[in-house]
Amino acid sequence: MIEQSQIERWLREDLGHHDVTNDVPGETAGRLVAKESGVIAGIDAAEAVFEYFGVDVIERxxxxxxxxxxxxxxxxxxxxxxxxxGERVAVNIAGHASGxxxxxxxxxxxxxxxxDSVDIAGTRKTTPGLRSVEKRAIVAGGGDTHRLDLSHMVMVKDNHVVEMGMEEAVARFRERASFATKIEVEVERPEDAADAARAGADIVLLDNMAxxxxxxxxxxxxxxxxxxxxxxxxxADVPDYAAxxxxxxxxxxxxxxxxxxxYSFRTGAE
Incomplete structure (x- = not known):
């Protein structure tokens, strides 16, 4: 679900205060056309942009x-x-998400x-303001969203270990988190993985390892x-890690x- 306030932010950025370019009379039909093969995503956001203007979406x-x-x-x-x-915002969002x-x-x-069992997941390395669009795009591509924000899972990273130590960090966060919240511990050496499990990690993240x-x-x-x-x-690395x-x-x-x-957006007769 795309919030109206988000659509309005996108449109304010593109239209500005005095849009003469699109002061075009009459009615028309438009179509969003793929210029290359791929997997579609962001189409719900593109649809929401047009619907904001009262434009009818007749096929998607x-x-x-x-x-x-x-x-x-x-x-x-x-x-x-x-x-x-609505054209440019719709094209930009759909193109970005589909990529x-x-x-x-x-x-x-x-x-x-x-x-057949390993999952491909995203991360929190998303574009500010576009996380919801980007996470849904990952799902459209067959991937897993990973945590949507910091409230979905506790991740004990290297900085936490430096500040508190691994066992103390896990214990501290376990005490404060909900029973439903998983705790993941990041390690950078193979020999530290078992320590993370013994410390109480539900998930062990093996970071930057061959x-x-x-x-x-x-x-x-x-x-x-x-x-x-x-x-x-x-x-290119995925098969080696999947094995x-x-x-x-x-x-x-x-x-x-x-x-x-x-994508290209075209109006008028086909």
């Missing part, structure tokens, strides 16, 4: 579907001025070539401990480095 493709160059993914009808005012979904699907496919190190760390952990690998992992026995591979590049999927 569901998020998560694969699309090819030339496919029409959204059709609208309404006053020409309003169709054109994330497409990259996520590539990562998921790379993992599935090796393992696949061989990850595999060695996994072998030291109890079977009921969830294991995540992260840290600069690219799509290590981890449960989750988290990738910041899904959001911070995904290229925009190219």
């Amino acid at each position: 493709v569901d998020a998560g579907q694969r699309i090819e160059a030339g496919d029409v993914v959204l059709r609208v009808e309404g006053p020409a001025a309003d169709v054109l005012r 994330i979904a497409t990259k996520t699907r590539r990562a998921v496919d790379a993992a599935r070539a090796v393992s 696949p061989s190190e990850v595999e060695r760390a996994v072998e030291t952990l109890p079977e009921d401990t969830l294991v995540e690998a992260s840290g600069g992992i690219t799509i 290590t026995g981890v449960d989750v591979i988290s990738m910041g590049c899904l959001t911070h480095s995904a290229p925009t999927l190219d």
Whole structure:
């Protein structure tokens, strides 16, 4: 669900205070056309932008579907001025989200070539103000959102360990967190993984380790401990990490480095 206040922020940024460019009379039809293949996402946000102006959305493709160059993914009808005012924001959001979904699907496919059980997850390395759009795009691509914000899970990172020590940090956060909140502990050496589990971690994050190190760390952990690998992992790296026995591979590049999927918005007759 896209909040109206968010749509208004997007539109204020694009339209400014005196939009003459889109002062076009009459009614028109418009269509959002893919210029390359990929996985669609952000279409709900694009639809919400047009609906904000009272433009009718008469057809749309569901998020998560694969699309090819030339496919029409959204059709609208309404006053020409309003169709054109919504065009750029809708194209930008859909293109950005679809790029994330497409990259996520590539990562998921790379993992599935090796393992049917490992999950591909995002991170909190999202664009300020666009996290909800980007996280939904990851889901559209077949990935897992990971924690949506700091309230969803406690993550004990290196800075916490420096300040308090691993055992004290886990104990402190366990005391303050809800019974339903999981605690994840980040480690950077294979030999520290078992210590994290003994300290009470529900999830052990193996950060910035080579696949061989990850595999060695996994072998030291109890079977009921969830294991995540992260840290600069690219799509090319995914098969090697998927073969290590981890449960989750988290990738910041899904959001911070995904290229925009190219769309064109066209009005008038096809």
